[in-house]
Amino acid sequence: xxSEILVKQKTIDLRKKxxxxxxxxxxxxxxxxxxxxxxxxxxxxxxxxxxxxINNVAHVGHCHPDVVKAGAQQMELLNTNSRFLHDNxxxxxxxxxxxxxxxxxxxxxxxxxSEANDLALRLxxxxxxxxxxxTLENAYHGHVSSLIDIxxxxxxxxxxxxxxxxxxxxxxxxxxxxxxxxxxDPASAYADEVKDMIHGVHGKGGKIAAFxxxxxxxxxxxxxxxxxxxxxxxxHVRKAGGIFIADEVQVGFGRVxxxxxxxxxxxxxxxxDIVTMGKPIGNGHPMSCVVTTKEVAEAFFSSxxxxxxxFGGNPVSCAIGMAVLDVIVKEDLQGxxxxxxxxxxxxxxxxxxxxxLVGDIRGRGLFAxxxxxxxxxxxxxxxxxxxxxxxxxxxxxxxxxxxxxxxxVLKFKPPMCFTTEDADLVVEKIDxxxxxxxxxxxxxxxxxxxxxxxxxxxxxxxxxxxHQCHSGLAHxxxxxRGFPQQTKRLRT
Ligand SMILES: Cc1ncc(COP(=O)(O)O)c(C=O)c1O
Numbered sequence: 001x002x003s004e005i006l007v008k009q010k011t012i013d014l015r016k017k018x019x020x021x022x023x024x025x026x027x028x029x030x031x032x033x034x035x036x037x038x039x040x041x042x043x044x045x046x047x048x049x050x051x052x053x054i055n056n057v058a059h060v061g062h063c064h065p066d067v068v069k070a071g072a073q074q075m076e077l078l079n080t081n082s083r084f085l086h087d088n089x090x091x092x093x094x095x096x097x098x099x100x101x102x103x104x105x106x107x108x109x110x111x112x113x114s115e116a117n118d119l120a121l122r123l124x125x126x127x128x129x130x131x132x133x134x135t136l137e138n139a140y141h142g143h144v145s146s147l148i149d150i151x152x153x154x155x156x157x158x159x160x161x162x163x164x165x166x167x168x169x170x171x172x173x174x175x176x177x178x179x180x181x182x183x184x185d186p187a188s189a190y191a192d193e194v195k196d197m198i199h200g201v202h203g204k205g206g207k208i209a210a211f212x213x214x215x216x217x218x219x220x221x222x223x224x225x226x227x228x229x230x231x232x233x234x235x236h237v238r239k240a241g242g243i244f245i246a247d248e249v250q251v252g253f254g255r256v257x258x259x260x261x262x263x264x265x266x267x268x269x270x271x272x273d274i275v276t277m278g279k280p281i282g283n284g285h286p287m288s289c290v291v292t293t294k295e296v297a298e299a300f301f302s303s304x305x306x307x308x309x310x311f312g313g314n315p316v317s318c319a320i321g322m323a324v325l326d327v328i329v330k331e332d333l334q335g336x337x338x339x340x341x342x343x344x345x346x347x348x349x350x351x352x353x354x355x356x357l358v359g360d361i362r363g364r365g366l367f368a369x370x371x372x373x374x375x376x377x378x379x380x381x382x383x384x385x386x387x388x389x390x391x392x393x394x395x396x397x398x399x400x401x402x403x404x405x406x407x408x409v410l411k412f413k414p415p416m417c418f419t420t421e422d423a424d425l426v427v428e429k430i431d432x433x434x435x436x437x438x439x440x441x442x443x444x445x446x447x448x449x450x451x452x453x454x455x456x457x458x459x460x461x462x463x464x465x466x467h468q469c470h471s472g473l474a475h476x477x478x479x480x481r482g483f484p485q486q487t488k489r490l491r492t
Contacts, residue, residue, distance in 0.1 A: 037062030059280030109313030113278030114142030138220030191232030215262035221404025222369025257338030257365025381406030
């Protein structure tokens with residue numbers, strides 16, 4: 001490790017020169033240089049502390065000493081591949097299995113969420129002998145080619161030809177989606193869309209290999225599917241000979257508070273055929289896992305192709321994975337997610353009562369979203385306002401992101417050691433910022449319903465993606481309070 005700390009501009013210059021320009025950075029016009037982190041806090045090169053409200057990778061807290069120690073101790077002893085017998089591999093698999101329904105009993109250890117989802121697709125194709133995949137609107141499942149194909153969040157950004165074996169079902173978003181909270185049975189309505197899609201695929205001679213969905217959509221805008229949706233989808237998909245893949249890369253490991261896995265929010269009668277895990281699994285150490293049934297694993301084995309992964313399931317990763325599970329239990333982080341998550345969503349709900357810009361609050365545990373709209377009836381996305389909120393928070397040393405198809409959903413997914421005091425702080429700041437924005441926009445609570453305010457008629461500025469942003473903010477482009485320059489999504 002280099003002991004020299006470069007001046008920030010030098011780091012920026014070297015990054016521009018040597019790192020691919022498509023590797024985006026948070027707050028590109030004034031990026032943050034982080035040099036250390038602890039718990040839910042990150043520190044820049046000047047020692048300034050930032051409250052981290054977005055880092056679901058540092059699940060049990062940045063640089064948790066137990067996790068660091070477990071990794072270092074194992075690294076001193078041995079690190080090698082899984083072609084040798086090692087207790088860490090089997091003990092860790094056993095520990096993970098104990099958190100899951102009984103039939104999900106076979107693990108494949110890999111190194112990233114993308115690798116996990118790519119392997120899940122291979123398992124599905126091999127097990128079913130079918131090719132077609134159903135994915136959800138706005139889904140993101142990873143950066144490798146097979147996953148860009150099933151990630152509308154990404155493939156809608158490019159001109160690349162859409163894979164004809166991939167079918168996009170409506171996102172089960174009961175706030176902004178096709179069937180909303182006022183629908184008598186949104187779960188069935190959304191599941192019927194999948195059923196109809198399957199019939200359409202059959203009509204064209206295709207066959208369904210899998211339906212894949214995040215148990216709660218994150219990049220898609222913190223979407224919480226209605227209870228019963230997954231059960232019905234699984235029924236339709238299995239009837240067609242396909243399987244159900246639950247992507248828990250963002251939301252697993254107790255984040256939702258009431259359950260260890262977010263798919264369990266759907267009810268005990270729902271069990272996916274494959275679960276993929278990533279991000280929080282190693283608290284920042286690059287590792288991930290695919291868990292499936294014996295039947296799916298045996299079908300994969302029968303293909304005759306051996307599966308080898310140089311780093312997946314190495315003793316160091318497994319030691320780290322076990323330490324993460326230990327800390328979740330020892331510090332009751334799932335319980336903390338439940339308690340602090342409820343506290344946070346209650347605070348956010350109060351903001352909704354107070355601020356016309358707040359259209360919807362949704363959350364489970366420490367996974368919450370605040371959707372900003374300029375009109376509560378038309379649901380006009382308040383994209384520029386959401387970007388303004390995250391910029392102003394950053395100026396006050398709080399890290400939050402805005403995502404979703406309109407980039408107007410403020411996403412909360414902090415390390416699980418987040419406290420009620422942290423929640424108070426971030427919501428208090430948001431309250432001030434929203435008050436200022438609403439004053440600038442002339443938005444008042446009494447006209448929040450159905451009244452299109454003057455601001456939407458003004459000329460629209462363009463963000464750095466070339467999208468038009470709706471904002472009535474009177475920004476002076478020359479000032480530091482100017483219109484936010486970076487409007488790219490922030491994602492971990
Ligand atoms: C839901 C989901 N699945 C998979 C991935 C891919 O994980 P990774 O970046 O570790 O490859 C991501 C990453 O953001 C994700 O959000």
